[in-house]
Amino acid sequence: MNRTLRPSRDFTPAVPVLGAYDPIVSLFTQERRWRSALLSQLAPKPGEVIADIGCGTGSFLVLLALLGKDAAPGQLVGIDPDERILERARRKLADAGVACELRQGYLRDAARLLAPLRPDKIVSSLVLHQVPLAEKRAGLAAIHAALRPGGELHMADYGLQRTRTMRWLFKLVQAVDGVQDTQPNADGIVPTLMREAGFAEVEETAVIPTPTGSISLYRGIRPATDDRQEQPA
Template sequence: MTDQHAVYTPPAGYPILTPLYDIGVRLSTREKRWRRDLVDLIEPKCNEVLLDIGAGTGSLAPLLATKNPATTYFGIDPDEDAIQIARKKAGRAGIDAEFKHGLFSVATVAKWPAPNIATLCLVLHQVPYEEKLRLLCDINEALKPGGRLFIADYGEQQSRLMRVLFRATIQQLDGVSDTQPNADGALVPLMEQAGFLSITECKRYQTITGLISIYGATKASADE
């Protein structure tokens, strides 16, 4: 059995900090801005299924429901404490969202409908290089043909200031070995290696913890 603690870091770096994760992200990443922009880029439709990989404390689900409550939402995360918070958050918001505790793979979401859209928010910088590629490959396999992927995460740190801030904050919490590939610009080549097409850096956000980017990409359609 895979040791899930070997391939992911808790949302705030340490399990004891999970209850403080929402506050920390809100204060340090301009979360309100990039999450709102992410949902606008997704443009959720009534007949679409969205799979939120690394759903964390479930912050995306209420925003998605506000944009289009008829979009079907599924979220999975390996952190049980975070998933419990996500379920409570969805309950308070009165939205229909299903959450699963576990590591994402094609097999672990096989009982859910195949998604049209997949999201990864602040996940890839916290896992080893090989796990970054595995996640992207499994997402490509799980998506319907022509499906879309959106990643909101720390990407290439494109200025000295952003590199310094990233080193002083995120790399102190989450370690250097997992986070450095993101800072060096590895995300786009990894997405290409996983088979994604039309990869675009849609938005950038300078934050006190480094540069956060939103990337969009598509899975090949059935006739490609």
């Protein structure tokens, strides 16, 4: 599942056999359950600009695009650092007849890549736990800068592992993605990082048990009166 920035290299590929990515995510993360909950929380509206940061193979973008005319967003953008993953996303979106722009970049690139669009909402799933703490902070700051004032961030990711069972199951994720990067999520740091980045009304809205630990849903708003300067390109 790891496709994000590392200090010593651009990124670690998602899985050795790329075609196994979607089945692995589906099997080990209860994907249908948390994606459905994330979609309901996002509550897309017609005409909205929505960006998916760390879009992977485009599964969530397809869900968004295929909503009825009363809910389908006006413009969709997907961002991911792995060109192989993006190529798979392009094929998936084309097969579904979905119009969506895909751009290559990391979490920290969100402000630069989305600056002309000023999205109404940004969504991200199963990305933040994979990156170093400094990159978590840089990524959330960039997402905050990319949103229009009053815009919303919605995330689904591994969060605080509240029970002994969930902590034990989460070791499966840590065996793949490493302990150093993932442990802050397991310790419950995500809401704190969101607030540090400038988000208001930060909430952990749901906790969903999975075979690899609990996945939490988060929501935060860039204040409508926010006058922070956007990050330079």
